[in-house]
Amino acid sequence: MPIHYGDRIYIYIDDGRDYILTVQEGKQFSTHRGNIMHDEIAGKNYGENVLTTKGNKVYLLPVGIIENIYHMRRCSQIVYPKDLGFILLMLDIREGNRVIDVGLGSGSMSAAMARLVGNTGMVYAYERREDMISLATQNLIVWKLIDRVTIQQRDIEVGFDEKEIDAIFLDVPQPWDYLKQCWDALAGGGRLGIVSPTAGQVMEVLRSLNKLPFIIIEVWENMFRQYKPDPYTFRPYDRMVAHTTYMIFARKVNDI
């Protein structure tokens, strides 16, 4: 597939450095491995490569969601890919779903949800901070997903505008304060997902969940370990991420 001016592409230099850039006529992109001429990229196909001015190979690749997350402008902690895939699956987000994302942050969770709900669904994103809304909006525009995300600036203590919501993702410092609001917005059988980094927060969430009609309450954590991709010294890398967050899931029922 040929690359045109205006395309956002993912470039991977053979020393392991990677970037996202938008191909523009006459531009240069400088790296410590040499400069990359945009005009050499335009017209090439994905999978092909160009050379930097210092002779390093630059592979031209389509951008995916993980590349977008790692390279986006951000002003908040992101949900890591290791957690994101599992959360999307546990929340069972799919075409046509109407889902809520609190707080919006830099927009990556809303973006991941927006990909899944398709043109017939909608992501309702809530965020208190104006600067984050501004940043997330820019990101969602770049990712061409802004049409599927309805953003509201609000302290969710007053509740959500929507009802009969399929799934809610809650990433706020004190989620226990908003569980009744979530219950109100969810459809019967709807799914709630919460992330909290500390054990004390999870315990507080559980105490509050137990007072409301939620069932199938589950708490998970995961550890992802990456291996050296070398057949002759195949072993895990020396260090890894030990912890990002605990993940709590529950389903709304009418009464218990």
Next chain:
Amino acid sequence: MPIHYGDRIYIYIDDGRDYILTVQEGKQFSTHRGNIMHDEIAGKNYGENVLTTKGNKVYLLPVGIIENIYHMRRCSQIVYPKDLGFILLMLDIREGNRVIDVGLGSGSMSAAMARLVGNTGMVYAYERREDMISLATQNLIVWKLIDRVTIQQRDIEVGFDEKEIDAIFLDVPQPWDYLKQCWDALAGGGRLGIVSPTAGQVMEVLRSLNKLPFIIIEVWENMFRQYKPDPYTFRPYDRMVAHTTYMIFARKVNDI
């Protein structure tokens, strides 16, 4: 949302047992916690409950992909939710994608992919065994995803019919035998995902990947740990799944 005759629903009994059933007029569903009358379910809303003949509460819930996977008829090892969410994310599967799934098995990976590619994409599933194709077809019909999956019975040694494929998922005993075929079918920059349970298999895959123009080769494993959802004795459960599979990812380039 009201439940009608003919709907497939997920039921959760208050002792933790769960089932999927299709609501049918006049039918009973027997469990060791008492019988459930289908006629009492019809007309109820999701989130509500009915009682078994022994007085146990039965919650009526929408079916999601994870419930489908754990309750499907199967004749092969499944890809676990802990791995599935990450694989779908790493393969960046989304609306309009054309992707390949080998081997089809009981159909759960093809189903997960089919949800993601939408009406404008297609999953091409390959499987050697006729009995598996038959079972997977039944599952995909029940899940209403069969229209998005093109199934072929074939030993993929001869290669795939498709070209310019966005992503391939390979779950076969000797994946190293089919990497050239995968390379041929993938678009430039396309993504390959492979699962192999043993270290020796991974090493063999890596040896073969290194001979072909694939870059950004990564090997991952994960460990998911579930906690007792009790605020007063919050701790991990005593035992957990230690290992399901190693996951290998790579991206096709034209040459290295």
Next chain:
Amino acid sequence: MPIHYGDRIYIYIDDGRDYILTVQEGKQFSTHRGNIMHDEIAGKNYGENVLTTKGNKVYLLPVGIIENIYHMRRCSQIVYPKDLGFILLMLDIREGNRVIDVGLGSGSMSAAMARLVGNTGMVYAYERREDMISLATQNLIVWKLIDRVTIQQRDIEVGFDEKEIDAIFLDVPQPWDYLKQCWDALAGGGRLGIVSPTAGQVMEVLRSLNKLPFIIIEVWENMFRQYKPDPYTFRPYDRMVAHTTYMIFARKVNDI
């Protein structure tokens, strides 16, 4: 080394079953793999084998501490080998040390400590329950370590008799109630080790530790994963122990 009547030995049958037995003249030991004649064992050397009456090989091996722990009579949760080795190292227990073990339980931690303190050290074990003291005493006699363990039946709320203790191991349901008593008994720079299975307990311990002159407070957990010892299908076993306990360590100082 030849085996004599009266020796306690570890026997391993070739199907993976294992036992500890004391060789006695004229006796038989019955297993579902056939009977073992004690008289055939006497005079054999460690490393040799005898056959059961059904023809299964029985390997004759010296007993070690791990075999003793897994085969002892017990009436309480044990400290697992995966935790035990690390705790002994972190508490730096060695020849000549005077150490405290609370609660004694079935005696395995006191035994492990007693091996390390040698003839010139002493383990002071405290336990409230008489039945446990009785059981632990029997175990320590069998293991020939009773001379190095001074057992007291006491609620440790009143404190310990000893002063200038090198290390204390605390395995009780509410360790936070006894930290001052531990501080009193420890020598300057002495080491404290505490095990608690739940996150809430650890948090409570930390709150209490912070009010006393303890430094270098560390909290650890570990996950041990065992692999199939087969070179051709080398991979972790499917399931593993997910959690036994959190381990808390601290060192006493005079003031902070």
Next chain:
Amino acid sequence: MPIHYGDRIYIYIDDGRDYILTVQEGKQFSTHRGNIMHDEIAGKNYGENVLTTKGNKVYLLPVGIIENIYHMRRCSQIVYPKDLGFILLMLDIREGNRVIDVGLGSGSMSAAMARLVGNTGMVYAYERREDMISLATQNLIVWKLIDRVTIQQRDIEVGFDEKEIDAIFLDVPQPWDYLKQCWDALAGGGRLGIVSPTAGQVMEVLRSLNKLPFIIIEVWENMFRQYKPDPYTFRPYDRMVAHTTYMIFARKVNDI
């Protein structure tokens, strides 16, 4: 216990920096937190503190084995405490044992073994490289354990001088080349422990172990995760050691 000139002590500064020093008359120890006057330390008791010239508290503590390992002069990869405790337990090393350590490296495993075998046992350490022997010897002298370690400079391909050895620890790049030599040196039922960092090495070891009369072959790895010791934000630290080594254990029998 009072500290004298000539004592090796462990000092912990209240910002988390730690050192081992030998108290000497008239000396100063400089840190970026200020200087420490040795003369102020002498006469103090363990558990007390002195101030640096900049006013930072310096706690005076006894040195333990873990502090020795982390602060020793080294010229090779160490066996980490997370592995060390488990290995010593699995090898069941105790008073009076005669054990072999290959390769000696910087001496920490021999030191750990020497503490356990007591005055009546002996550690036979083998090492090819003269510079390592020299360094390890210095370390063992400082730790006052040199009398319990018999060091030989040798390529162990020619075998060991000792027979009827209780346990052997093998930490060499190609352990599969020396398994027959280990079998020869071990007593019947004796224990063998091997560390290898890569999966391929473990597979090679297993292939070789299977050709010799070894039973109860086990392969382990572990992951230790440390938590923030703060009751209000109790959670694992962000990052951790992912992998140090696989650990292989086996017991010698006469024949299989």
